[in-house]
Amino acid sequence: IQPSAQNPVAGQRFRHLEWGLINFLHTTDNLTWGANSHGWHAGHLQEPQYSADFGDYLSLVSHLRNTAEEKGVDLIVLDTGDRAEGNGLWDATDPMGKYTRNFYRELPLDILTLGNHELYNGTTARNEFLEMVSFYEGRYLASNIDINVTGDWEPFATRIRKFVTEQQGFRITAFGFLFNFTRNDKNTRVKTAADTIKESWFQEGIRDTDVDLFVIIGHVDIYSIEFTQIFEAIREVHPDIPIQFFGGHSHIRNFRILDNKSTALESGKYFETVGWLSIDGIKAREAPDSADNTSMVVSRRYIDANRVGYQHHTGKNATTFDTPQGLLMTERLAKYRAGLDLDRLIGCAPQDFSLSKHIYPGPQNWYSYLEERILPTMVYSKERGQVPRFIFINTGSQRSDVFKGPFTYDTSFLVSPFTSKFVHAKDIDYSIAIHLRDFFEKDVGPYRSDKSENPLENRQQGAEEVDIQSSPLLVDHRQASLARHKHTKVIGYATTDDAGTDGDDTIHVPLKRYPTPQVIQGNASFPEDWESNPPATIDLVFFDFIAWHVAAGLNEITGTEDYSTKDFLPYMEQEDTMTRLLLDYVAKYWGRDC
Numbered sequence: 001i002q003p004s005a006q007n008p009v010a011g012q013r014f015r016h017l018e019w020g021l022i023n024f025l026h027t028t029d030n031l032t033w034g035a036n037s038h039g040w041h042a043g044h045l046q047e048p049q050y051s052a053d054f055g056d057y058l059s060l061v062s063h064l065r066n067t068a069e070e071k072g073v074d075l076i077v078l079d080t081g082d083r084a085e086g087n088g089l090w091d092a093t094d095p096m097g098k099y100t101r102n103f104y105r106e107l108p109l110d111i112l113t114l115g116n117h118e119l120y121n122g123t124t125a126r127n128e129f130l131e132m133v134s135f136y137e138g139r140y141l142a143s144n145i146d147i148n149v150t151g152d153w154e155p156f157a158t159r160i161r162k163f164v165t166e167q168q169g170f171r172i173t174a175f176g177f178l179f180n181f182t183r184n185d186k187n188t189r190v191k192t193a194a195d196t197i198k199e200s201w202f203q204e205g206i207r208d209t210d211v212d213l214f215v216i217i218g219h220v221d222i223y224s225i226e227f228t229q230i231f232e233a234i235r236e237v238h239p240d241i242p243i244q245f246f247g248g249h250s251h252i253r254n255f256r257i258l259d260n261k262s263t264a265l266e267s268g269k270y271f272e273t274v275g276w277l278s279i280d281g282i283k284a285r286e287a288p289d290s291a292d293n294t295s296m297v298v299s300r301r302y303i304d305a306n307r308v309g310y311q312h313h314t315g316k317n318a319t320t321f322d323t324p325q326g327l328l329m330t331e332r333l334a335k336y337r338a339g340l341d342l343d344r345l346i347g348c349a350p351q352d353f354s355l356s357k358h359i360y361p362g363p364q365n366w367y368s369y370l371e372e373r374i375l376p377t378m379v380y381s382k383e384r385g386q387v388p389r390f391i392f393i394n395t396g397s398q399r400s401d402v403f404k405g406p407f408t409y410d411t412s413f414l415v416s417p418f419t420s421k422f423v424h425a426k427d428i429d430y431s432i433a434i435h436l437r438d439f440f441e442k443d444v445g446p447y448r449s450d451k452s453e454n455p456l457e458n459r460q461q462g463a464e465e466v467d468i469q470s471s472p473l474l475v476d477h478r479q480a481s482l483a484r485h486k487h488t489k490v491i492g493y494a495t496t497d498d499a500g501t502d503g504d505d506t507i508h509v510p511l512k513r514y515p516t517p518q519v520i521q522g523n524a525s526f527p528e529d530w531e532s533n534p535p536a537t538i539d540l541v542f543f544d545f546i547a548w549h550v551a552a553g554l555n556e557i558t559g560t561e562d563y564s565t566k567d568f569l570p571y572m573e574q575e576d577t578m579t580r581l582l583l584d585y586v587a588k589y590w591g592r593d594c
C-alpha cells in the first residue's frame with residue numbers, strides 16, 4: 001500500500017478461493033494503478049476498497065504460486081492489456097510509460113497481450129514492442145497485430161503459443177487478440193478477428209490435436225463478435241476440447257458461458273479487480289489418472305484489489321503477507337512517485353464529483369461541472385476568445401471520479417490523461433451547430449470508455465445467449481454461502497453474470513450508475529440573451545480526437561460534403577491539453593486548504 005493511501009475498511013468477509021487442476025489470475029485495463037493496472041500502479045489512493053498497490057499484487061502472486069505448487073496444480077498469471085495511460089506514473093514521464101514498463105517486467109506473467117491504449121501513440125507502441133515484447137518473448141501474444149519499426153512489417157508479438165503446464169502437464173494452445181480497433185498509430189496494423197482466423201497459421205494451429213485446452217486472451221469484450229468468431233472457428237475443428245477466454249476493454253466484471261466446455265472471464269478495470277478462474281475435472285491427455293472433461297467444473301471470482309482480501313486468500317496476516325520483492329516494489333513506487341512529484345497538492349476539491357454515480361446533469365456530476373465551469377472558463381483563445389463558442393469533449397476522455405479533498409498532480413492524470421489538442425471550426429451557422437449534440441448521441445464513435453468502441457454491433461451479434469440448460473457446464477457454487485456472513489458493506493460492484501450473482505468476492509452495496517451523454521458541451525462568450533436571440537454564427541471548439549466525427553456531423557446536418565478535418569485549425573497552444581487546463585483551473589479556483 002502506498003504511504004498516501006488509506007486502509008481498506010475492516011469487517012469485510014471473504015470466502016476461500018476454489019482451486020482446480022488449473023487456475024488463472026487475471027488483470028485487465030489497469031491503466032490506473034492508483035489502485036490498478038491502466039497505470040494505477042500505485043493503487044487507488046483515495047478508494048480504500050481498491051488500495052492495493054503493485055507491490056501488494058506481486059506478493060499475492062508469489063503466495064498463490066507457492067500454494068499452487070504445494071497443491072500440485074497449475075496457476076497461470078495473465079494480463080489482457082491497456083497498461084498504458086491514465087495515471088501520473090505513466091503520463092508524467094518522458095517518454096510516457098518509462099517507469100511503468102520496468103515495474104511490469106517484475107510481474108511473472110505467463111501470458112499477456114496488449115490493448116488499444118498501447119497503440120494510440122506511435123512512441124508508446126514502439127516502446128511496448130521494444131521493451132515489453134522482447135522481455136516477455138513468447139509469452140507476449142498478439143495474434144492480429146503487426147508493427148513497423150524497421151521499415152518492414154512484422155508481427156507485434158507471438159501469434160500462437162503452445163506450452164505444457166508445469167504441474168499437471170496440460171498442453172495449452174494460446175492466442176492473444178485485440179478487438180477490431182481502427183484508431184491505432186500508423187506504425188501498427190490491426191487485422192480483424194474474422195480475417196485473422198482465416199489465415200493459414202491459425203487454421204494449422206487449431207488443427208493440431210496435441211492440445212488439452214485452448215486459452216484465448218484478448219483485449220476484447222467477452223460478448224463481442226470477435227470472441228464468438230474465434231470460438232466458432234475452434235469449435236468447428238474441436239467440438240469437445242475446453243476453450244477458456246479472458247477478455248477486457250469494456251471495463252466490467254463479467255463471465256460468459258459459451259458452451260459446456262467453454263467460458264469467458266472479464267476482470268473489471270483499473271486494478272480494482274483481480275479475476276480468479278479455476279477449472280477442475282479437466283482432462284490432461286498425458287496424465288491417465290486425471291479426470292475426464294465430462295465432469296469439468298469452472299469457478300470464477302472477482303477479488304477487490306486490497307490487502308485485507310489478499311491476506312485472506314493467502315492465509316497471511318499484515319506482518320506475514322509482504323514478500324521482499326513486493327515490499328521493494330512498494331518502496332520503489334513511492335520513490336518514483338516522489339521523484340515525479342505526483343503527490344504535489346494543486347488544490348482542494350470542494351466536494352465529490354462522479355462520472356456516473358450521480359445524475360447528469362446535476363451538481364455532483366463531473367461532466368456537468370466541466371460544462372458549466374471548467375470548459376467555459378479554461379477553453380479560451382487569445383485571437384477568438386470573444387467569439388461565442390460551443391466546446392465539445394467526448395465523455396471517454398474523463399476517466400475517474402474526483403474526491404473531496406486533495407487534488408494532486410497525479411489526480412490530473414487519473415481524471416484526464418489524454419493529450420488531445422483543442423481545434424476549431426470557425427463561423428459555423430448557429431442553426432447548424434445546435435444539431436451537433438443530437439448527431440453525437442446517435443453516432444457510433446469513439447466517444448466513450450467503459451464499453452466497446454462499437455457496442456451495439458458487438459453486443460447484438462455476440463449476445464446469442466447459450467441455452468445453459470442444454471449446455472450443462474458445471475459452474476461451481478460450492479463456495480460458502482455469502483448469506484451466512486455478517487458484512488460491513490461498502491459501495492461497489494454487484495455483478496450478475498452467466499453463472500449468477502455469487503462472483504463478487506466482497507459483497508457490496510450495489511453501485512448506482514446514471515446514464516451520461518457521449519459528448520458534453522460547454523458554452524462560452526455568449527451574450528446574456530443568447531438563447532432567445534442567438535448569434536448568426538459561432539465557433540465550434542473540440543478535441544482533435546473527435547475531429548473526424550465533427551466533420552461527419554456537419555456534413556450530415558447540412559446534407560453536403562463541405563466539411564473536412566483539414567479545415568479545422570488549432571484553437572489553443574499545443575501544451576494546453578485538458579490535463580493542463582484542469583491543473584490550472586484547480587490551482588486558481590479551488591484553494592489549498594483541504
Ligand SMILES: Nc1ccn([C@@H]2O[C@H](COP(=O)(O)O)[C@@H](O)[C@H]2O)c(=O)n1
Nearest residue numbers: 116396397418446447448449450451545
Ligand atoms: N487519446 C484518447 C484516447 C482514448 N480516448 C477515450 O478512451 C476510450 C477508449 O478507452 P478504453 O479504456 O475504453 O479503451 C475512447 O473510446 C475515447 O473515449 C480519448 O478520449 N482520447
